[in-house]
Amino acid sequence: xxxxxxxxxxxxxxxxxxxxxxxxxxxxxxxxxxxxxxxxxxxxxxxxxxxxxxxxxxxxxxxxxxxxxxxxxxxxxxxxxxxxxxxxxxxxxxxxxxxxxxxxxxxxxxxxxxxxxxxxxxxxxxxxxxxxxxxxxxxxxxxxxxxxxxxxxxxxxxxxxxxxxxxxxxxxxxxxxxxxxxxxxxxxxxxxxxxxxxxxxxxxxxxxxxxxxxxxxxxxxxxxxxxxxxxxxxxxxxxxxxxxxxxxxxxxxxxxxxxxxxxxxxxxxxxxxxxxxxxxxxxxxxxxxxxxxxxxxxxxx
Amino acid sequence: xxxxxxxxxxxxxxxxxxxxxxxxxxxxxxxxxxxxxxxxxxxxxxxxxxxxxxxxxxxxxxxxxxxxxxxxxxxxxxxxxxxxxxxxxxxxxxxxxxxxxxxxxxxxxxxxxxxxxxxxxxxxxxxxxxxxxxxxxxxxxxxxxxxxxxxxxxxxxxxxxxxxxxxxxxxxxxxxxxxxxxxxxxxxxxxxxxxxxxxxxxxxxxxxxxxxxxxxxxxxxxxxxxxxxxxxxxxxxxxxxxxxxxxxxxxxxxxxxxxxxxxxx
Numbered sequence: 001x002x003x004x005x006x007x008x009x010x011x012x013x014x015x016x017x018x019x020x021x022x023x024x025x026x027x028x029x030x031x032x033x034x035x036x037x038x039x040x041x042x043x044x045x046x047x048x049x050x051x052x053x054x055x056x057x058x059x060x061x062x063x064x065x066x067x068x069x070x071x072x073x074x075x076x077x078x079x080x081x082x083x084x085x086x087x088x089x090x091x092x093x094x095x096x097x098x099x100x101x102x103x104x105x106x107x108x109x110x111x112x113x114x115x116x117x118x119x120x121x122x123x124x125x126x127x128x129x130x131x132x133x134x135x136x137x138x139x140x141x142x143x144x145x146x147x148x149x150x151x152x153x154x155x156x157x158x159x160x161x162x163x164x165x166x167x168x169x170x171x172x173x174x175x176x177x178x179x180x181x182x183x184x185x186x187x188x189x190x191x192x193x194x195x196x197x198x199x200x201x202x203x204x205x206x207x208x209x210x211x212x213x214x215x216x217x218x219x220x221x222x223x224x225x226x227x228x229x230x231x232x233x234x235x236x237x238x239x240x241x242x243x244x245x246x247x248x249x250x251x252x253x254x255x256x257x258x259x260x261x262x263x264x265x266x267x268x269x270x271x272x273x274x275x276x277x278x279x280x281x282x283x284x285x286x287x288x289x290x291x292x293x294x295x296x297x298x299x300x301x
Numbered sequence: 302x303x304x305x306x307x308x309x310x311x312x313x314x315x316x317x318x319x320x321x322x323x324x325x326x327x328x329x330x331x332x333x334x335x336x337x338x339x340x341x342x343x344x345x346x347x348x349x350x351x352x353x354x355x356x357x358x359x360x361x362x363x364x365x366x367x368x369x370x371x372x373x374x375x376x377x378x379x380x381x382x383x384x385x386x387x388x389x390x391x392x393x394x395x396x397x398x399x400x401x402x403x404x405x406x407x408x409x410x411x412x413x414x415x416x417x418x419x420x421x422x423x424x425x426x427x428x429x430x431x432x433x434x435x436x437x438x439x440x441x442x443x444x445x446x447x448x449x450x451x452x453x454x455x456x457x458x459x460x461x462x463x464x465x466x467x468x469x470x471x472x473x474x475x476x477x478x479x480x481x482x483x484x485x486x487x488x489x490x491x492x493x494x495x496x497x498x499x500x501x502x503x504x505x506x507x508x509x510x511x512x513x514x515x516x517x518x519x520x521x522x523x524x525x526x527x528x529x530x531x532x533x534x535x536x537x538x539x540x541x542x543x544x545x546x547x548x549x550x551x552x553x554x555x556x557x558x559x560x561x562x563x564x565x566x
Binding site: 189190191193194195196197198199200201204208209212213 | 352354381382383384385386389390392394397398399400401402403408411412415416460463464466467
């Protein structure tokens with residue numbers, strides 16, 4: 001049986017002949033071999049794991065008052081030394097991981113919930129609603145996260161939830177726009193018309209066709225957003241707009257260690273390295289997900 | 302009349318352009334109507350208007366009577382219960398008409414679960430039966446396949462199975478063989494012919510290709526620039542085309558000599 005595989009939407013390397021039943025499984029095994037996916041997932045897992053552990057246990061409690069000598073070097077008692085208040089750097093770094101994970105997960109969840117809902121709404125209603133939503137979204141994107149965070153902090157005070165709200169809301173604008181673009185592309189597809197022709201309603205179409213088809217793109221964006229959220233939280237905390245103790249924060253550690261960087265370099269270098277590590281891991285993970293969902297980047301097929 | 306009747310169907314854009322101009326035709330239940338015309342003649346738009354799926358900004362006036370009930374007056378909810386259940390459609394491009402991320406088994410089961418409310422397991426059984434009806438060998442394996450894992454002919458059979466899932470009274474086929482190559486096209490036409498015969502489904506077959514229409518349809522409507530220029534039977538149109546445009550189509554088809562009465566079949 002000859003075929004019409006010149007159609008552009010065939011995933012690269014789609015077999016012309018009917019293939020064996022095991023193919024989807026083999027394909028997923030191949031996806032997992034994407035190096036950036038594996039490396040990114042490993043890097044992020046380490047942070048998540050440390051964050052989980054620190055949620056229940058850290059070598060020393062995270063208080064505003066230290067337990068050791070000030071600016072101590074690494075020792076058997078304090079593996080990574082102590083900061084200028086005599087607090088254990090390792091414990092703070094671990095608790096900082098918890099903070100980073102919480103900020104990333106919560107702000108991404110908020111961004112996804114608001115952004116996807118707005119994007120789908122904009123894509124599937126009348127032109128007027130679409131234009132209105134797009135204008136609001138553009139305005140939001142133009143509005144700096146930092147400024148929004150300052151506004152929220154002024155109103156609600158500096159706290160973990162203020163930071164999450166600020167990052168989540170500005171992320172929602174980005175996610176809304178990406179969802180809108182992709183959803184309206186999917187809504188024009190023949191299979192959506194075919195679904196309508198067989199009696200599927202709006203919600204059924206969104207659930208069965210639109211969401212699954214925009215999911216790969218969105219997943220990549222949400223990963224990148226998680227990285228951006230961690231960076232934004234670090235910046236806000238560095239500026240003193242972030243969560244207050246007893247919450248530890250890498251950004252605040254950077255700020256506090258800044259003045260003593262020559263005496264205790266580890267307390268300044270390590271939070272920076274961890275921020276870079278986590279964001280890099282999330283970006284690699286995002287790339288990995290894109291590689292497995294975008295056939296044009298799937299070089300081996 | 303018991304059947305599908307389109308009466309004075311007129312479609313206009315919001316800008317006031319008339320795309321369909323008082324189109325009227327009818328097909329009794331169990332009948333087979335071919336609608337033929339060049340691209341832009343409004344034949345596909347007619348099919349879309351019957352299902353109430355006109356692109357945004359277009360409005361239809363006139364009547365679309367299914368068993369005497371005017372579909373144009375139905376609300377969206379009532380219309381959703383007609384689509385797929387009473388009037389179903391097969392599309393031109395079998396690849397893009399199937400969601401690339403969903404197994405074809407789930408896609409065909411979609412209308413069944415929607416209109417009949419059958420369980421997942423039962424829908425799967427019924428889908429396998431449908432695959433056998435459209436002569437998809439190895440139905441069990443195809444259930445779990447994705448569209449891109451199937452050949453063009455297999456995909457179009459899947460689309461046909463999906464359209465027939467809820468045993469609709471009318472099947473609208475919009476150029477269902479145009480995207481297939483000639484050998485597969487012939488198989489598909491035979492299959493359509495056979496399936497429609499066996500299930501007693503009313504067929505409205507839209508195409509630009511006269512020999513293809515002649516193969517499956519009995520009645521014929523010739524459309525040009527949004528109007529019906531000739532309505533007769535296929536046999537009559539082949540013998541004594543009344544309208545100059547029909548004669549032109551016939552001459553064009555004869556030129557490539559694929560008309561059924563001219564080969565040895």
